[in-house]
Every structure is written in C-alpha cells, then in structure tokens.
Amino acid sequence: MHKRPLYKFGYAEVGLPEEFPLVVSPIFEQGDKEITALHAHNVIEFGICLDGNGIFVVEDKVLPYHAGDASIITNREMHLAQSTKGTSSHWYWIYVNLEKILFPAFNNSEIAGADCLAGPQFNNIIHVSRYPQICAMVKQIAEIHYGRKPYRKERTISTLCLLMTELRVVFGTGKPVPRTTTRSCFEPDTLQRIQKSVAYITNHYTEKIKIRELSKLSGLSVTHFRRLFEKALGKSPVQYLAQVRVTMASAELKQGRKPISMIAYESGFKTLSSFNRHFRKQTGSSPREWRKK
Structure with missing residues (x-):
C-alpha cells in the first residue's frame, strides 16, 4: 500500500x-x-x-x-x-x-x-x-x-x-452529500447522457430550441430524455432553458444600457410578456424592478 x-x-x-x-x-x-x-x-x-x-x-x-x-x-x-x-x-x-x-x-x-x-x-x-x-x-x-x-x-x-x-x-x-453515505456526489450515467444537450442550451439559449433536437443530441427518445433530464437537474428541459435565459438577461439588466425589450429578445424570448412572466417567476421581481435594485 x-x-x-x-x-x-x-x-x-x-x-x-x-x-x-x-x-x-x-x-x-x-x-x-x-x-x-x-x-x-x-x-x-x-x-x-x-x-x-x-x-x-x-x-x-x-x-x-x-x-x-x-x-x-x-x-x-x-x-x-x-x-x-x-x-x-x-x-x-x-x-x-x-x-x-x-x-x-x-x-x-x-x-x-x-x-x-x-x-x-x-x-x-x-x-x-x-x-x-x-x-x-x-x-x-x-x-x-x-x-x-x-x-x-x-x-x-x-x-x-x-x-x-x-x-x-x-x-x-x-x-453537499451527507457524510453517512458512500455515494459519489454525481451520477455519471444520468448526467453524462444529458451533458451534450445542456452544453447546447448554454451555447444556443438565444435561439429557438426544440426538445426533439436536444433528445437527439443525447441519443434518447423525447420521453426518456425528459425523464433523465428532470432526474439530473430537478427541472424539465423547458424550465432549464427558461432559467438560463432569465439568468443571462438578469446580468444584462444590471448594466442598464439596453432597453428591456431588446434584452428580452436577445435572451431568446419571443415576446416581452413571456419574458416578464418567466423573469418574475424566477426572481420574484419584474425586469424593471430588478434593474433598479
């Protein structure tokens, strides 16, 4: 030894x-x-x-x-x-x-x-x-x-x-993983199978993304992909995509340079109302309120 x-x-x-x-x-x-x-x-x-x-x-x-x-x-x-x-x-x-x-x-x-x-x-x-x-x-x-x-x-x-x-x-x-368990703090099989789809989302969140395209990247059926994705990240692919878009938009809002409508569209949201709804759901405030904080 x-x-x-x-x-x-x-x-x-x-x-x-x-x-x-x-x-x-x-x-x-x-x-x-x-x-x-x-x-x-x-x-x-x-x-x-x-x-x-x-x-x-x-x-x-x-x-x-x-x-x-x-x-x-x-x-x-x-x-x-x-x-x-x-x-x-x-x-x-x-x-x-x-x-x-x-x-x-x-x-x-x-x-x-x-x-x-x-x-x-x-x-x-x-x-x-x-x-x-x-x-x-x-x-x-x-x-x-x-x-x-x-x-x-x-x-x-x-x-x-x-x-x-x-x-x-x-x-x-x-x-953190409880000290009483010997399980690794990640599940390689689940996480690695969706890794390509998550990488695609982070690189293409400004574009229109279809779940079928993401499932193909992982080599899975749409149903199986949705199930594995939610198991790994605790949310659906659509919810995760919205989270990434709001997260990136929230950083842009803090700079105070671009109009809110422009930030919404550049972050991948089709309409301002959809952006406002998702933003408030994730942050608890409107984009305008967030910018003033």
Missing part, C-alpha cells in the same frame, strides 16, 4: 479586489522542484495549463496533468503542482469569490455552489480530451481578463455562470 509522504502544510491567502473579487495571475512558470509542502487558499482556484505536463498533489490524490487541462481546487484542499523532471509548464491561475460575483448578478446562491468540486472522489484535473468545453471556458476567463475588448466584467460574469452551470451538470447538483 502506497504510504503518503509527510508534507508540510501552509496557508496562502489571496487578496481580492473588493469591487470585483477576481484575480488572474500573469502566466506562471511551474518548475520541477520536488513537492515537499502543500498549501491552501482562502478562495477557489481555477487553473489552465498552457503547455507542459506534470502532477498535481491534492490532499491524498496524485493527479497527472497535460497541456490544455484545467484544474479546480476549492479552499478546502491542500495542494501543489510539479512539472515533469527536467521540464517546466506554464499556467494561468484564477482566484475568485464566486458568491460575491455571481449572487449579485443572478440572485441565486446555488450557481456558486462548489461542494461537489472537492473530496476523495473528485478528480481536480479536468482533462481537455474529455471535457474540452470546460477547459475552454476556464481559459476564456483568463483571456478576457487580459484582453482589451469592452465589457470585460460582464463577459467574465457570463462565462463564470456558464462554467459553473456546466460543472454542476457534469459533476453534481452543487449540494
């Missing part, structure tokens, strides 16, 4: 700006120095490996990584990376207070839930070969931060929302 090395442990607090609590490191060169100490941060850390390969030690886990892979380390877990001997790898590190950024934008604390992104059953390295969309979104957040295009905050918030939505679909509900 492999015996865990004796590591030293430390705490590395990350200072985040009060106004917009997200920091992206400059490109970081990860050397091949042997891991003798682990550390933890006060906030969640996302990483994207730009080149190279090596290992990540996260608590008792030893996880290999390669170029293009992403890492997710919550503030619960001690960790450190090491490149393959004789080489180095390069990373972006993203530190963020999810609740402070996402809750004001979407008035939904569940979207910031990261309970299933930690623990002995969770692989903190997200391999690009298996989850290219997740890795692309992590990289996109870093690129938005260092880019010169307008609306960086708005684009960052939207991408974070899509990233956390995708992570919850793939790895769980975002709710």
Whole structure:
C-alpha cells in the first residue's frame, strides 16, 4: 500500500479586489522542484495549463496533468503542482469569490455552489480530451481578463455562470452529500447522457430550441430524455432553458444600457410578456424592478 509522504502544510491567502473579487495571475512558470509542502487558499482556484505536463498533489490524490487541462481546487484542499523532471509548464491561475460575483448578478446562491468540486472522489484535473468545453471556458476567463475588448466584467460574469452551470451538470447538483453515505456526489450515467444537450442550451439559449433536437443530441427518445433530464437537474428541459435565459438577461439588466425589450429578445424570448412572466417567476421581481435594485 502506497504510504503518503509527510508534507508540510501552509496557508496562502489571496487578496481580492473588493469591487470585483477576481484575480488572474500573469502566466506562471511551474518548475520541477520536488513537492515537499502543500498549501491552501482562502478562495477557489481555477487553473489552465498552457503547455507542459506534470502532477498535481491534492490532499491524498496524485493527479497527472497535460497541456490544455484545467484544474479546480476549492479552499478546502491542500495542494501543489510539479512539472515533469527536467521540464517546466506554464499556467494561468484564477482566484475568485464566486458568491460575491455571481449572487449579485443572478440572485441565486446555488450557481456558486462548489461542494461537489472537492473530496476523495473528485478528480481536480479536468482533462481537455474529455471535457474540452470546460477547459475552454476556464481559459476564456483568463483571456478576457487580459484582453482589451469592452465589457470585460460582464463577459467574465457570463462565462463564470456558464462554467459553473456546466460543472454542476457534469459533476453534481452543487449540494453537499451527507457524510453517512458512500455515494459519489454525481451520477455519471444520468448526467453524462444529458451533458451534450445542456452544453447546447448554454451555447444556443438565444435561439429557438426544440426538445426533439436536444433528445437527439443525447441519443434518447423525447420521453426518456425528459425523464433523465428532470432526474439530473430537478427541472424539465423547458424550465432549464427558461432559467438560463432569465439568468443571462438578469446580468444584462444590471448594466442598464439596453432597453428591456431588446434584452428580452436577445435572451431568446419571443415576446416581452413571456419574458416578464418567466423573469418574475424566477426572481420574484419584474425586469424593471430588478434593474433598479
């Protein structure tokens, strides 16, 4: 039986700006120095490996990584990376207070839930070969931060929302699993079968989407697809689509630039009355009231 090395442990607090609590490191060169100490941060850390390969030690886990892979380390877990001997790898590190950024934008604390992104059953390295969309979104957040295009905050918030939505679909509900159970905090068979349809919704929510198209993406009949979708996410595909549209519209409303009718149509709603009805149902207020909050 492999015996865990004796590591030293430390705490590395990350200072985040009060106004917009997200920091992206400059490109970081990860050397091949042997891991003798682990550390933890006060906030969640996302990483994207730009080149190279090596290992990540996260608590008792030893996880290999390669170029293009992403890492997710919550503030619960001690960790450190090491490149393959004789080489180095390069990373972006993203530190963020999810609740402070996402809750004001979407008035939904569940979207910031990261309970299933930690623990002995969770692989903190997200391999690009298996989850290219997740890795692309992590990289996109870093690129938005260092880019010169307008609306960086708005684009960052939207991408974070899509990233956390995708992570919850793939790895769980975002709710903590009772310690008395040995069940993993996700159900791979159910979640993976609807993953393509959820990814399609998050990328095409502004368009007309038919349930039959979504069921084909999952290789299921419409009836079976609806049943599995509701089992995995606790709501029907139509309800989930409306939720994504309202969530993205609510972030746009906070910017106060576009007319409400334009935001409604650009978010995928056919009529303003339908938008108002779904918005009030999800947020408890009208779009106009939401904008003034």
